[in-house]
Amino acid sequence: MSRIWHLRIRKTHRYLGLFIGIQFLLWTVGGLYFSWSNLDSIHGDHLKRPAGAMPMSLSLVSPSIPLQALRQRPGVDSLISIQLIDILGKPTYQLAYSMQHGSHSMTHTQLADAQTGALRQPLSKSEAMTIAQQRFSGPSAIEHVQYLTNTNGHHEYRKKPLPAYAITFRQPAHATIYVAAQLGTVQSVRTDPWRVFDFLWMLHTMDYEGRDDMNNSLLRVFSILGLLTITSGFALYFVSSPSFRSRRKAKQFASAIAVGKRVRNQ
Known part of the structure; x- marks a missing residue:
């Protein structure tokens, strides 16, 4: 050569x-x-208590009762799923349905009291804070709460159900628990190690x-x-x-x- x-x-x-x-x-x-890195720690699983089980003695109404009320809304065209969840000690139906918006359909979620069948409003700020405190395994007090209606591609809660409450605890590692208002459930836990992981990703x-x-x-x-x-x-x-x-x-x-x-x- x-x-x-x-x-x-x-x-x-x-x-x-x-x-x-x-x-x-x-x-x-x-x-x-x-x-x-330990992925369980990165995902904050060690800071999240498992959801509690409900007793078999519960008296529940048929899901058809809240569904009947849901059918009265214009544009509702199909039911996607029904789940039974616990919200602050009360059994609650989580109804996912499809609603027509112009030429396309969008998925929505409605909560309903599983003991009366009455439709209920999305979580309030105080309810979301109580849920976060119940599911958070750390000892720290709440530092601040933010209500999210939209996020961009760099937000740590991107591509997840909105609106949601971002409830940040002082310790450990500035943990933030995200609670979806319309779903009534904890969606994710984000900490400083996760934020470093996300930036490097x-x-x-x-x-x-x-x-x-x-x-x-x-x-x-x-x-x-x-x-x-x-x-x-x-x-x-x-x-x-x-x-x-x-x-x-x-x-x-x-x-x-x-x-x-x-x-x-x-």
């Missing part, structure tokens, strides 16, 4: 390494954090809009560039290897001798 090709490979490898070296470093740092996926898209164009481009960098590194190793150079020189020497012999024979 000529010296010109040797220099081209070296330059290509150097500039590719300089261009994507920072991203390689971020991938490595993120991978270390992911592999050394964004850098890992290179999705700087929604953080969770593993098929974005930027990641694909850098993956290809990373493959080219590694390939050029292997090529540079072989062309720079002393054994490779000595074999090449031996071949060149043998070729020169063979040419000389042919010239003398002529």
Whole structure:
């Protein structure tokens, strides 16, 4: 291989390494954090008490009673699911249904008292705070409460049911419990370790809009560039290897001798 090709490979490898070296470093740092973290702790499962069971002696009305009231709403076209949940010690039906909005349908949820069949309003702030305190296993007091009606792609409660109450406790790790107002249930727990994880995940996926898209164009481009960098590194190793150079020189020497012999024979 000529010296010109040797220099081209070296330059290509150097500039590719300089261009994507920072991203390689971020991938490595993120991978270390992911592999050394306990996912249960990251997800905040250790801070969430399990929901309590309800006694078999409960007297419940048929779900058809709240469904009858739900049918009176214009646009309701289909029932998706019925679940029995506990809200502050009261058995409650969680009715998921589809409602027509113009040319498309949207899923909504309605709560209903499972002992009377009466439809009930979404959770109030005080109810959400009490639920969060009941499900939170930490000893800390509530620091502040926020009512969310919308979130962007970088919010830690993205792509989850809204509206919701974000109830933050002072300790441990500024834990925030998110309670969906219309569903009446705890949706997620977020802590500082999760926030670090989420930030590194964004850098890992290179999705700087929604953080969770593993098929974005930027990641694909850098993956290809990373493959080219590694390939050029292997090529540079072989062309720079002393054994490779000595074999090449031996071949060149043998070729020169063979040419000389042919010239003398002529």
